[in-house]
Each structure stands twice: as C-alpha cells, then as structure tokens.
Amino acid sequence: MRKIALLCSAFLLSLTTAFAAPVEITLAYPVAVDAPITTLLKGWSNDFMAKNPDIKVTLVFSGGYPDVKTAVQTAIQGGAKAPTLAVMLATDVYDLVNAKYVDNLDDLVAKAPGGPAFVKDFLPAYMGNSTYHGKLYSLPFQRSAVVLYYNADLLAANKIAVPKSWDELGKAAQALTVDAGKTRWGIEIPTETAYWTFQPLAIGGGKNVYTDDVTVNFNAPEVIDAVQFYNDLSKKYAATPAGVQVAWGTSTQNFAAGKTAMIVHTTGSLAGILKGAQFKVGVMAVPGKKPGTLASVTGGGNLYLTANHSPEERTAAFAFAQFLLDPSRVAAFSAATGYIPHRTAATATPEYKAWLEKVPQAADAVKALASAGPELATQNLGGVKTIFNKYLQAAFNGTQSPKDAMDAAQKEATKALADFK
Amino acid sequence: MRKPRLLPYLLVAPTLVFVVVFTLLPLGEALVGSLFKQRLNIPKFQDPVFYGLGNFADLFGDGDFLQVLANTGVYVLVLVPLSLLAALVLAFLVEDKLKGLGVFRLALFHPTVLPMVSAATVWMFFFTPDYGLWNQGLHLFGYAGPQNWAGNPGLALGALVVVAFWKNVGFFMLFFLAGLQGLDRSVVEAARLDGANGLRMTWSIVLPLIRRQTVFVTSIAFIGAFQTVDHVFVLTQGGPSGLSSLLLYHLWQVRFERLNVGQGDAVTVLLVAVLLAFTVTNFLWGESREK
Numbered sequence: 001m002r003k004i005a006l007l008c009s010a011f012l013l014s015l016t017t018a019f020a021a022p023v024e025i026t027l028a029y030p031v032a033v034d035a036p037i038t039t040l041l042k043g044w045s046n047d048f049m050a051k052n053p054d055i056k057v058t059l060v061f062s063g064g065y066p067d068v069k070t071a072v073q074t075a076i077q078g079g080a081k082a083p084t085l086a087v088m089l090a091t092d093v094y095d096l097v098n099a100k101y102v103d104n105l106d107d108l109v110a111k112a113p114g115g116p117a118f119v120k121d122f123l124p125a126y127m128g129n130s131t132y133h134g135k136l137y138s139l140p141f142q143r144s145a146v147v148l149y150y151n152a153d154l155l156a157a158n159k160i161a162v163p164k165s166w167d168e169l170g171k172a173a174q175a176l177t178v179d180a181g182k183t184r185w186g187i188e189i190p191t192e193t194a195y196w197t198f199q200p201l202a203i204g205g206g207k208n209v210y211t212d213d214v215t216v217n218f219n220a221p222e223v224i225d226a227v228q229f230y231n232d233l234s235k236k237y238a239a240t241p242a243g244v245q246v247a248w249g250t251s252t253q254n255f256a257a258g259k260t261a262m263i264v265h266t267t268g269s270l271a272g273i274l275k276g277a278q279f280k281v282g283v284m285a286v287p288g289k290k291p292g293t294l295a296s297v298t299g300g301g302n303l304y305l306t307a308n309h310s311p312e313e314r315t316a317a318f319a320f321a322q323f324l325l326d327p328s329r330v331a332a333f334s335a336a337t338g339y340i341p342h343r344t345a346a347t348a349t350p351e352y353k354a355w356l357e358k359v360p361q362a363a364d365a366v367k368a369l370a371s372a373g374p375e376l377a378t379q380n381l382g383g384v385k386t387i388f389n390k391y392l393q394a395a396f397n398g399t400q401s402p403k404d405a406m407d408a409a410q411k412e413a414t415k416a417l418a419d420f421k
Numbered sequence: 422m423r424k425p426r427l428l429p430y431l432l433v434a435p436t437l438v439f440v441v442v443f444t445l446l447p448l449g450e451a452l453v454g455s456l457f458k459q460r461l462n463i464p465k466f467q468d469p470v471f472y473g474l475g476n477f478a479d480l481f482g483d484g485d486f487l488q489v490l491a492n493t494g495v496y497v498l499v500l501v502p503l504s505l506l507a508a509l510v511l512a513f514l515v516e517d518k519l520k521g522l523g524v525f526r527l528a529l530f531h532p533t534v535l536p537m538v539s540a541a542t543v544w545m546f547f548f549t550p551d552y553g554l555w556n557q558g559l560h561l562f563g564y565a566g567p568q569n570w571a572g573n574p575g576l577a578l579g580a581l582v583v584v585a586f587w588k589n590v591g592f593f594m595l596f597f598l599a600g601l602q603g604l605d606r607s608v609v610e611a612a613r614l615d616g617a618n619g620l621r622m623t624w625s626i627v628l629p630l631i632r633r634q635t636v637f638v639t640s641i642a643f644i645g646a647f648q649t650v651d652h653v654f655v656l657t658q659g660g661p662s663g664l665s666s667l668l669l670y671h672l673w674q675v676r677f678e679r680l681n682v683g684q685g686d687a688v689t690v691l692l693v694a695v696l697l698a699f700t701v702t703n704f705l706w707g708e709s710r711e712k
Contacts, residue, residue: 070677099461099680182551192572192658241550244572244661249542250549259552380462382678386663390485393661397574419463 028083090129091377138302173239176261186239201226204288204295219410227402270338285368296372454686476687508593541655577665600634636707
C-alpha cells in the first residue's frame with residue numbers, strides 16, 4: 001500500500017514538474033546601435049531556452065538607453081513588473097540604486113556556479129560603475145571607449161605622422177583641411193551630447209571632469225585648458241566646424257566618405273566605419289596635451305537586474321546574464337559591433353583571435369583602454385550632465401569664455417550635488 | 422412623471438470612463454503631487470513631504486525653466502500662425518478640381534504620415550552644414566549665414582520650427598480643404614454677383630464660412646505645438662545650452678532624468694493650465710462669433 005502511495009506521489013510530482021509553467025524573464029535592450037545586434041540576441045536567447053526549457057526569455061528592443069530606463073522607471077512607479085534584465089547606461093548606477101529601480105546581485109553571484117570567478121574576470125576599467133557602497137549592481141555588457149579614427153592613407157599621402165599631442169593633432173587637422181571644410185574637414189568632434197566626447201580632451205589635459213560621485217572638477221585649470229583646445233581647433237587651426245557640432249550621426253559617414261580626415265567617436269562605430277571606408281582606417285586614443293600622452297574615456301551600457309522579482313526570476317535572469325556574457329559570446333558580440341571585449345577570458349577565445357586577424361584596428365581600440373578615464377558618473381547624474389553640457393556648449397559657441405562657463409558649471413553642479421554629501 | 426432616459430448616459434459612459442481614467446485622475450494626481458516635494462534619487466526626499474507651492478516657486482526661480490518658457494513661447498507663436506497661414510494658402514491652391522492636383526495634395530500631405538522621429542532624422546541630414554539639402558537650398562536664394570542649424574544658439578529653435586512646419590502643414594491643409602470644399606456655393610456665387618472677388622471674397626465670405634474649421638485647426642495646432650517633443654530628442658536635445666529646450670522636453674528631463682516627481686507634476690499642471698486656458702478661450706471665441 002505504501003509503495004503504491006509513493007509511486008502515485010512520484011507520478012504526481014513528475015506531472016507537476018512536467019507541466020509547471022516556465023519561469024518568464026524579459027530583457028530590455030536599447031537597439032539604437034549600427035550593428036546586427038537583434039539577430040545575435042535572438043539567436044542566443046533561443047539557444048539559452050533550448051538548454052533551459054524551464055525558462056522563457058522575451059526580448060524587448062527599444063530605442064536608446066533613455067527609452068529603456070524610462071520603461072523600467074514607469075513600470076516600477078506604476079506598480080507593474082519591469083523587464084527583468086535591462087541594458088542601461090553604466091553611469092546611471094547611483095540614481096538607479098537610490099531610486100530602488102535595480103537589485104543587488106551579490107547573493108546570485110555567490111550561489112551561481114562559477115559566480116565569483118565569472119565576476120572577477122571582467123576588466124577592472126569596466127567594473128568601476130558596477131558597484132555602489134561595495135555592492136554589485138550590474139555587469140558590463142556593451143562597453144565602449146572614445147577613440148580617434150584617422151584616415152591613415154591620407155596622413156601617409158600628405159607625409160603627416162600620426163599625431164602624438166594636441167599641437168600635432170591641431171596641425172595635422174589643419175594640414176588635412178581642404179577649402180575651409182567645404183571639401184574636407186581635418187577633424188570632427190560631435191558635441192551635441194558634449195560631455196562624453198569632451199572627456200578625452202580633459203583627461204588628456206591632465207584632469208578628468210570628476211573625482212567621485214559627489215565631486216566634479218569642471219573649473220579645474222586643466223579642464224578649462226581642454227575647452228580652449230576644442231575652440232582652438234576651429235579658431236587657431238581652422239580645422240573643424242566652429243561651435244557645437246551636431247555630428248554624432250553624420251561624422252562617421254563623413255569620415256567614411258573621405259569628407260573628414262579624423263573623427264573622435266565611440267569604438268561602437270568601428271564595424272560601421274570599416275564597412276563604409278575605402279581606405280586604411282587608423283584607431284587610437286586621443287592625443288593628450290603633452291607629447292606622447294594619450295587619453296580616452298570609457299562608456300556604454302551595463303546589464304542590470306531590475307527590482308521586485310521573485311527568487312526564481314532572479315536566478316533565471318542571472319543564469320541568462322551569465323550565458324550572454326560567456327567569453328565566446330562576448331568576443332562574438334565585439335566582433336559584430338566594435339564594442340570592447342570586457343572579459344579577460346574573451347580575449348583568449350578563437351572568436352576574438354579571428355576578429356583581430358580580420359580587423360587589426362580592434363586591438364588598437366582595446367589598447368585605447370589603457371589610457372581611459374571613467375565616464376562622468378555622479379549622483380543626480382541627469383541634473384549634473386545637463387548643467388555641464390549647457391556650459392560646455394556655451395563655451396564652444398563662444399557665448400561665454402571657457403573660464404566663465406566652467407566656473408558657472410562648477411557652481412551649479414556643486415549645488416545640484418549638495419543633497420548627496 | 423417622465424421616466425429618466427438611460428440611453429444617453431449609456432452612450433456617453435465609455436468616453437466618460439476613458440476621460441476619467443486617463444485624463445482626470447492623472448491630472449488630479451499631478452495636481453496633488455505638485456504640492457509635495459519628492460525626489461526619488463535622494464534618499465531623504467524619497468517619501469513625499471508637503472511643500473505647498475514650493476515646486477512652483479522653485480520653477481519660476483530657476484533661470485533654465487524661464488528659458489524653457491521663453492523658448493516654448495517663441496516656438497508656439499512662430500510655428501502656429503505660420504503653419505495655419507501656409508496650410509490655408511495651400512488649401513486654396515489645391516482646392517480646384519484640376520487634373521493632376523491629387524499628386525500635389527499627396528506630396529503636401531505625405532510628411533504627415535511620417536512619425537516625428539523619422540521626420541527629424543531626415544531633417545538632421547538636411548541640416549548638415551555645407552552639403553545638406555537645406556543649406557544648399559538656402560544658398561540658391563543667396564543665404565550666406567551660419568549653417569550649423571541644430572548647434573547654433575540662434576538657429577536651433579528655428580530648426581525645430583522648420584521640421585514641425587514641414588511635418589504639420591499638410592495635415593492642417595486637409596481640414597481647410599475640407600472646409601473649402603464644403604462651402605455653400607450659392608453664397609459664394611451671390612457674393613460674386615455682388616462684385617466681391619479676390620481678397621474681399623476670401624476675407625468677407627470664405628474665411629467666416631470656414632470659421633469652425635479654423636477654430637478646430639488652431640486648437641490642434643496650438644496643442645500639438647506644446648505636445649511635440651520627438652524632434653527635440655533627435656535634433657538638439659534641448660541644446661545648445663538649453664536654447665531649444667521646450668516645455669515637454671523639460672518635463673521629461675525633470676521627471677525621468679532628475680527623478681524630481683514633485684517638480685515634474687508642477688510642470689504638468691502648468692502645461693495643462695496653459696492648454697486648457699487656450700482651448701476654452703478659443704472655443705468661446707469661436708462660439709461667440711457664431712452667434
């Protein structure tokens with residue numbers, strides 16, 4: 001009798017397991033990148049579901065980083081379930097944690113197979129934005145850096161050496177400008193979202209624009225110097241359009257079409273640029289003020305686990321994150337996009353080696369990381385960024401002197417950060 | 422005693438439910454929220470604390486917000502009259518039943534069907550300095566001024582007006598066209614027999630007869646001018662230096678970038694107040710003229 005009862009319970013248990021609803025998780029991804037990312041992610045999520053039939057993954061592709069962040073915010077504020085995983089700006093960590101939009105990952109790392117080793121393998125340069133108060137909140141996903149792309153054939157044809165300082169950069173850009181930019185500009189630096197592409201100049205000048213989450217250095221002499229150099233590129237060297245350059249989308253096309261000799265842009269555009277350019281493309285960190293110095297800045301998005309999910313959903317989401325961030329997938333993702341492989345193990349994969357063989361510039365993009373400072377990441381980031389951009393653009397457009405603009409930016413930003421000190 | 426009629430209430434009910442759930446309740450919530458200080462990214466202000474009219478005082482004491490109000494005022498006051506005038510002129514031009522006019526109507530109307538994001542993206546390339554179509558076109562008319570439309574402090578707001586104008590005129594034209602085609606021909610003929618023609622006919626006969634369309638189009642043009650924000654995201658992000666930031670873009674920044682719930686609600690209340698004041702005034706003016 002007992003045997004029959006046991007058999008019945010075992011049968012019932014197997015039935016419940018067989019018919020149990022799969023754990024459903026969602027990944028929200030900002031698709032506004034010039035690469036076939038949707039195909040990659042769809043393929044990988046299908047592979048993951050094939051290996052984990054008890055987990056159902058839904059991918060949600062939406063515009064850019066702000067769209068994903070807004071979707072998470074509105075869902076949580078409205079009491080609905082936010083996408084379980086979301087790729088959002090790495091630098092948003094403080095606001096996201098303060099507002100309780102994202103969840104801590106430490107317990108999941110501890111219990112996941114190979115969890116601690118997995119986290120330890122990420123490049124330290126990209127882990128800076130992942131922790132807050134010593135706790136882990138996100139994993140690097142699509143990380144980039146700002147670099148200088150140059151038309152190597154054009155430089156060689158004009159017997160110009162690859163620039164190694166601000167002065168050399170200005171002079172090279174000046175020499176490569178044709179017909180006051182009507183035929184070709186020497187250099188373009190998109191500055192509609194001014195702070196990010198400006199940061200390599202500030203770092204190259206000797207000081208990053210911020211020190212920690214509540215301290216900014218907007219009016220440091222080195223930063224003011226960098227603003228002056230940006231202005232000099234148009235005023236002194238006549239090698240770039242004057243003022244704010246609304247050129248994020250057009251500068252890569254101008255460069256690939258030979259209408260601009262050099263551009264400052266993200267490594268995320270590498271694949272697109274190489275596809276369009278009919279010449280040898282050089283990639284390097286942006287030359288610094290002192291000869292021989294180089295500077296870059298990190299950027300890009302991290303993978304966050306959003307708040308208010310069940311233990312099963314959290315575990316499933318972390319398993320999917322681990323799957324996506326497997327070294328071979330990280331390398332394949334980089335090869336498809338130009339984003340920098342952020343795991344040490346990824347650089348040992350056949351995918352990465354094949355990519356380097358095919359695209360030697362990728363190694364230069366990775367090399368730029370050695371001279372990269374962290375992207376502006378403070379508390380109240382939206383407010384601080386708006387202030388900094390406002391005054392940077394005022395200085396670029398000449399409506400304020402670099403010093404006056406940066407003094408005003410420092411004053412306003414300090415006020416915006418006062419509540420966090 | 423007459424039995425109360427249920428049917429009219431039943432017919433109105435679905436709309437009423439929608440208006441209450443999606444308009445009145447959120448508005449009431451915003452009204453209450455605007456009286457509280459709540460900032461989600463600052464731990465000590467995460468729970469709402471009564472702040473009276475503090476959010477409004479903060480807004481009007483903030484130079485950036487005053488700049489946004491000025492930008493929005495200029496944007497609306499330039500865009501709406503220009504769009505209406507152009508739409509009316511175009512409606513007159515394409516009203517005739519001539520062969521092939523359908524093609525022109527289609528050409529004028531087609532920007533309307535594009536999402537604003539696409540329209541702004543197209544224009545981003547038109548505005549490209551030196552070789553962009555817009556600058557090339559202006560060059561033909563002798564324009565030799567600055568070309569960096571989206572990045573220039575004096576031109577960025579104008580760039581937004583140009584995009585919205587291009588996108589909306591065809592849509593507004595359609596309403597005027599419908600009005601013109603529905604005119605009572607006998608009145609027009611009678612006026613013609615009395616010697617009215619050209620400007621006199623337009624001013625004294627046609628325009629009064631299409632007043633209802635004009636009131637409607639003015640309302641949607643005005644409200645639309647306040648509501649459009651996508652082109653700001655694509656083209657200028659409110660820059661340079663906040664000189665093209667419009668009210669709705671500022672609201673998004675306050676609410677979603679700075680996570681300032683109370684101030685976001687205060688901006689919402691102001692926005693609704695302006696739109697309500699205009700719509701009611703416009704309606705009453707239209708009705709009084711009708712009498």
